Amino acid sequence: METRETTASREGVREPPSRLSGVLAQIGPGLVVTGSVIGSGELINTPKRAAEFGFALLWIVILSCVIKWWLQVELGRYCLTNNLTTVQAINSLPGPRWRKTHVIALLYGVGYVFSMATLGGILTATAGLLRDTLGWDVRVGAVLLYAATIFLLYGGLYRTLETAVTVLVAGFSLSVLICLALVQASPYAVSASQIVEGFSLRLPPGAGYAVISLIGALGTTANEMFMYPYWLLEGGYARHVGDPERPSPSDGWYARARGWLHVMKVDAFCATALATVVTMGYFLVGAAVLGGRDVGGLDVVKDVSRIYTETYGAWSLVVFMVGGFCTLFSTLVVVAAATGRMGADFTASLGFIRWDDDTARVRVIRAFTLLFMTIWLGMAFFMTRPENYVAFGQAVNGLINTPLLMVAIVMMAFRVDRRLRMGPLAAFFLLVSVALLASTLAGSAPEMLANMGKVFAGLRND
Known part of the structure; x- marks a missing residue:
């Protein structure tokens, strides 16, 4: 499940494209991230919160999607110009560490494990979708999805993954845009007053947990940001720049680095723009059609399909189910x-393998992929309320992983080589985005923590 492209080689140096058409031809890592970004958050969590709170959280949805672009770019900038993976990048920062691994990375790893409850919910919800459309038992569907995922990943070629995810992204993006157009020609049409309500910048009572789970679910979340450098490296960006020239990089290296940084920014922008449009689509139609209803259980995806069926009849269910499958399976x-x-990155950081040992790295990547896939499969055998696990994992991602990664990225941003560092305006927006995210999390955390008893009860009673 790995390709030799992961480690930037000494060969493959390439000048960056100068025309927009050439830049667009090189985007790809962002599409892979989008395949993860647009998933359970949009299809399950977003419509569920829209059903609970109506249009009042629209501003949080947009904020969660747009504001993280500056964080994603700065993490990509640091890793690309230094040819580092995410864990290696965090380890390069000052601070306490254990077994040469920075405490931020260690804490993030713990948070990541708990946030993966979301994937158990995704596998179960996707199996529930197959049950509703093909009549398969949920356990049978889960096993088949497990096998299909392992089969797709076994070759480990980045280009294969990128192509598959691009097809899936196109499927669910087209689906939700069709849905939004259909709703606007129905009794559920979104009005201007409802849009205004969505930008009231207020939080409804009891929305604290919902807000934090949305921050951890929408846009390029902390987990997707953490993943982004892996796709940048495997997409060849660092290889095209060439290994960092120490201690005195040449003018040619700086020029290539600036050029490929521009490509990376466009790549991240396209991913953010697509995720924002699709997420807004899911939220608006969810609030319009599902407002005030209980959405959940193994039929959670079918419940959300009311967006289609109650607007244009049973025939439209096929459109939704295809889009829903693409959305969840891509994630x-x-x-x-x-x-x-x-x-594998953590294993190498802790000293158990060498990252540049391709054979050992491939073996560990396969082991971790199989381990987590098997855990998610086991969860699918007993889970009946997948949306509870989806929301819990995304809340962990919002409350724990997001602040940890924000701290690391801000530290990285001001340690980039001055000739490649962000400008004053970008630095301003980076700090503003961090301040807004931090204040939103801090304002919502007390209410969320006060209601954690109900959250855990929902997991236990599943």
């Missing part, structure tokens, strides 16, 4: 692939 595939790479 399952991308996160499974990334989890294996993250596991």
